[in-house]
Amino acid sequence: MLSFEIMNISSPLILQQAVAEIEKCNDFTSQFGLMLAHRDAVELVETRALALKNNGRIEFGGGVLDKIIREFCHSPYISMYNYAETLHDLTEIFYFYKNETLDLLSDDDLLKFMKDSFDGKCQGSLELLAGRALANMARQLRYGDDMNESEPLTNAEEDEDDEY
Amino acid sequence: MTNIEKHYIIDPNSLSSESYFASLLQEAYICGLLSALDIEKIQMQCLAFLAYKSERYNGGESSSIRVEVAENIMKSNLYTIGLYLKSLPDADCAANELKTATISEMYQKGRGIINVKFQAAQHVYKLTQKNKMDTLNYTYNATLNDDGIGIFFKTYNPNFEAHEIPAAIDYQLCNSATDLAGVEFIQKYLESLYFENEFCANFAAADIHHLLFGYDEGYQDLLINIFEQVLTAALGCSLAQRNVMKLAISADEIQSLQKELSSYDDHALSIMVAKATEKVLDELNIVSLPLQRYIEQSLPKITTSIAQALKTNNLDKVFISPVNPGLISKIEFSSGVKMDDANYRKLINELLICRYSADKLSLINESVKSFDDLEDVLFDAQLNEGEITMVFSMLENVELAALLRRHPFKSNIQAVDLSEAEQAVRLSLKKYINHLPTDRQEQIFKIMTCLTAEKQAVFQ
Secondary structure (H helix, E strand, O other): OOOOOOOOOOOOHHHHHHHHHHHHHHHHHHOOOOOOOOHHHHHHHHHHHHHHHHEEEEEEOOOOOOHHHHHHHOOOOOOOOOOOHHHHHHHHHHHHHHHHHHOOOOOOEEEEEEEHHHHHOOOOOOOHHHHHHHHHHHHHHOOOOOOOOOOOOOOOHHHHHHOO | OOOOOOOOOOHHHHOOOHHHHHHHHHHHHHOOOOHHHHHHHHHHHHHHHHHHHHHHOOOOOOOEEHHHHHHHHHHHHHHHHHHHHHHOOHHHHHHHHHHHOHHHHHHHHHHHHHHHHHHHHHHHHHHHHHHHHHHHHHHHHOOOOOOHHHHHHHHHHOOOOOOOOOOOOOOOOOOOOOOOOOHHHHHHHHHHHHHHHHOOOOHHHHHHHHHHHHOOHHHHHOOOOHHHHHHHHHHHHHHHOOOOOOOOOOOOHHHHHHHHHHOHHHHHHHHHHHHHHHHHHHHHHOOOHHHHHHHHHHHHHHHHHHHHHHHOOHHHHOOOOOHHHHHOOEEEEOOOOOOOOOHHHHHHHHHHHHHOOHHHHHHHHHHHHOOHHHHHHHHHHOOOHHHHHHHHHHHOOHHHHHHHHOOOOOHHHHHOOHHHHHHHHHHHHHHHHHHHHHHHHHHHHHHHHHHOOOOOOOOO
């Protein structure tokens, strides 16, 4: 009873608050034709909790979900058809790369990089985003290189990219 | 007479000094000073405060944090609050404070105490450097240096790792600072070290060196507490009615003490040691009360060692006779001239084709005139174990000692790194020495310790 177990801080109240914050984002995303139902919001919060647990992290307050939504809602590669599913994947990718980048990047910088890569050379591919762009950036960051100076894709790599 | 001592609801002995906050919550709940609701409220406040501190840790740039980092921040917060609660008059008062004050308020007060303790520790660190002992002991010197305990003052992070002790502290104190953490530990450690230095400053560095050399000639590399050795020796001198200042007690006096003290039970022995301590304090004119108290705290440990040694008839392991390394006779060798390569090759070829062991031995006896050549022959001539043993039997004690010093057989594990020939020689030498009469073995070992580091022997 007297322990300070900080892994189990997801009280129902905090979860409800997080769901409400996500639903509130609908006001902003509706202009792009993107809406999340209550059930979607609950599932997204659950995905966040699982991603945090799997990556050995904890988050206080509303978290980063509303930032992900606001950053990606105007992506040309996201529509109502893949909106919720993409958010689930982006949430998992985000927390994974927070660890991989050794917490050296702020949430905003990481999200900006993800958005630019997703809309840019990954052309909406989550596999390329996670497996190539972010992986390269994390490796360069760990070895002390500038993250903007990523290796140019060779012809062979470009061919590989086409497979996605 | 009526006892007017205040009665406390929480037993202070049941509280942990290291995790004061958590243990206080536990005890306050058990004693009924805090309800389950109070505890829950405090826990929620702690989590809210952790959220605030995590945000500060991230500089507001990240909403999530690694679990281990958050746990560390939580420990740091609880430690800081614990420091404040510990500063209150008693545990009941601290439990009451938990009900009335917020976590944030208590943390701020605890943080203030950390600042004060940090500065106090820094001051004591300077004092310990001033009264530092002049000794060869490595751990003592390495600990009391800017790369040892000094690191703490450069790297301590009271905001997020207040409970950590980022310093290289290998030197063990006589009264170790247990059940403490963070700056509290460092302050206590340095204060204790200061007292130990202060006591040892009453003796000449050379006398302490001789005492420790008597304890172990390799004391430079040992993890020993110098103060404990010095105090024990001073007590020994006092018990033997000797002058304390020189820390010199002879083997005969130790024997007499063994006879005299054996008749005492533990209680009587404690009284004897306490009286001897008073004499030591008088003789050294130690008037500082904190130092006297520190010495008194060290007595139970020393008394137990004495009692144990008396029971096992090993008082000479507790009271040490000093040894002046400068007065130990040394044996210095000058190696004979090695034979030239052509002659050596010729000798080895002859030995390899030689059929009988007796012929090999006479050949070695005739041709080998230097200790280094003998070593080479042992490795190169492919002698069997019996022949190697026969070569050893031709050697005098001093040569065997020199050989043993160069080629000790310590363990099978160590032998793995050696060549097959060297393994065979070392093993044969060990077996040969073990089969010698005990008094001859002792003579050889004694000579070994007297050999100078430059081990060059004359083989005649």
